[in-house]
Amino acid sequence: MTNQRQETIDYKPIFFRLRHENERQAFDELLRQNPEIRLYDTIKEQLGELARISFPGRTLSEHELNALIFDWTKGFPLETYGVWVYFPWNRNCVHLLEKEEFVKLRTNRNVYKIDFDQVDILRTKKIGIIGLSVGQSIALTMAMERVCGEIRLADFDEIELSNMNRIRVGVQDLGVNKAIVAARQIAEMDPFINVVCYTLGVNDGNIDDFFQKDGKIDVLVEECDSIDVKIFSRLKARSLNVPVVMDTNDRGMLDVERFDREPDRPILHGTVEDLERLPTEQLVQKLRNLTIGEKVNYLSNIIGIQNVSKEMLRSLEELNKTIVGWPQLASAVVLGGAMVTDTCRRILLGEPVPSGRYFVDFEELIRDPASY
Template structure:
């Protein structure tokens, strides 16, 4: 297939491993471009369920009435007017799937997509949440969080950062398939979000976040409203908080052990120490000094930092056992799918409450199944 070029952000690259943004065709303006794509890609898979989506929309407009099929048809015809069903809404091309899918355009799509949230989330709150920007550093635990946020649609923009690729051992906790092995964790997560809701803006930092691009991650195209920190590296775990504190951005972290959730409201209390004052050894150091110090740490040093941050009393017995065998009989940080999934739920719930002004505290909270559910 030849490359199909439009505006830079809408360029189609066939079979590229780095593409994660779909291409939109609104046939009023993009008929020739879409027809060109179809003419030059005979293998494309077309999915058109626009009529079923319009039926859902009509039902939302008449919630108390049980409409017959003929009544639905009349309402749909009145709704789309002179526009043909084929031209109504938007066609979305997912290059990595080679699929062209017909959906309602943004406002109607979001209205239906969030209709089962009401009134747990009110229409006014849904509109407020659409303006929020969330940054996620670390796409192991972070993948579950980002996708849960997208499903619940508690933000309009997600910035995803991780330098790593998907390995077979990651699949004990990541919602991926064997076809994703070797692909960027950020790209795969971004694609999953785009397949769920192509109107959520996703920005990928496939080389992760470091001292050179961290300001861009926090500030470009508008300041983040919340940072979700789930990275494995102790250096960025610390430095990202220094930056969040500087920019007065709240930080949320799930440790996926004993259901521990950290909330640091640097937006409400910009003078509060990072990690609730548990890491006094780095107080007063600049970002450059921190990078120099942290780059020299041994594995044992990093474990000691983590123990200071988390607290040995807050580590489960199973995790304590695992730490003894780190780089001896095991080579990676132990994580379970159930704990990672719980983290996605907890962080999403707290983020939504912070955005809606329903949670204003900093602190450490636990949803420990071993304590809550006992034989």
């Protein structure tokens, strides 16, 4: 029986470039010791697709494709071209193009929605995501669209069966840390995106690393439930001039705080000014001793009761009475992934995205005209 908790450390793929003798030997030894590893090799098809996008105005014959492939591989065996990528958590090993060609081919269908020079800009960017329930959909959408070159994921929680109403996981992922699950999915989609996991969440001991280790993050996406983390992460973001984006998963509500352009802007649009005015030690003490009722009141102020759907309002009233957590629907979570990814991409590219609160409310946008 597999022990999930012992395996949760594995989220980084392992690369083997067989043109290097030492890596060829390591690859052969890996396969010898692990005969259950499954090999997937479509490198010739990938090279053929790369040839077609390299000559978009021509219809290449089979002979021309083979000639181009032979030229690119310099006549060496195809198995030594590119890189073999091993995923320890599922025992799959996949033969892929090397990074530059892989990125060029994988992002080709983004052009000209995202221009070539914008692709180069985005691949230098770093995004931090706190909270991997709504955050998982955001992280996967960002990776799919490739709006950054590095993603930092923070969540202390593990996948539970009740999470599966809105988190895209399999039942084999039960008991695995949420950040690790997201990191593995990103690696299987694009092993060249650098992913760093913080499986204790963000706390006093690692918040500096999360924001600044090996380069400061360019955008913070905050999607956690904890009031203290919401506040402290924003105070840190503001001190470092890092913009913050948050999807609240109700009525398509999106918050943007441009601390990169407004370094004196009140956090959370000024909804927690009483907390923001406290000295750090008093703030820490107060946040640690909040009752459930006080937490709900602060969250209500942050969101604004006037902005809450009737279903969410009822849920707030029933919290810890007939339900034990915030309700979140998959459709709203996936919408949040799209909204946050689009907003972050435009921020990273220097497009005008002002601070504020925005709504993409399907019930308002799609309804019977007679109800207006």
